[in-house]
Amino acid sequence: MADHAVPHFANDAGAPSIQIGAHEFMCIGATPPFDHPHVFLDMGGDHEIVCPYCSTLYTYRPGLKAEETDPPGALWLTPVAV
Template sequence: MANQITPHFQNSMGVAKIEIGTKEFKCIGALPPYDHPHVYLDMGDENEIVCPYCSTHFVHNADLKPAAASPAEAAYNKQSA
């Protein structure tokens, strides 16, 4: 993933689970200015992980593109924020 930008995801919606198309990403919590420290998370061999800051449950969904999420608004793009 060294040649790619690490996808960022947020949970301003307050949902319990977010499906994402990658296993390596950054969780930012809520949208700025209410974000938490941007933490790099890596699922490794697992298919899910819980953010240690906001407790969002992220689940890998191989049918999604790497920067995509379900719900779609969980995918964070700094340029569009």
């Protein structure tokens, strides 16, 4: 994952919860320009956390890689300038 040192997730689908493979990450709400302030979330020893901006419930699932999500497609990567 060369784009971000910490994975960034967006919930464009409006899913009530997203399973992820990381305990520390950034929630951006939806993809820009509809994003909320990019907030760093750290589950610590817990396995779930709710984003204070968009109320998405993120649940840690050990079988997923840091950049994988369920439902799929929630990883956000900064667009590459051409």
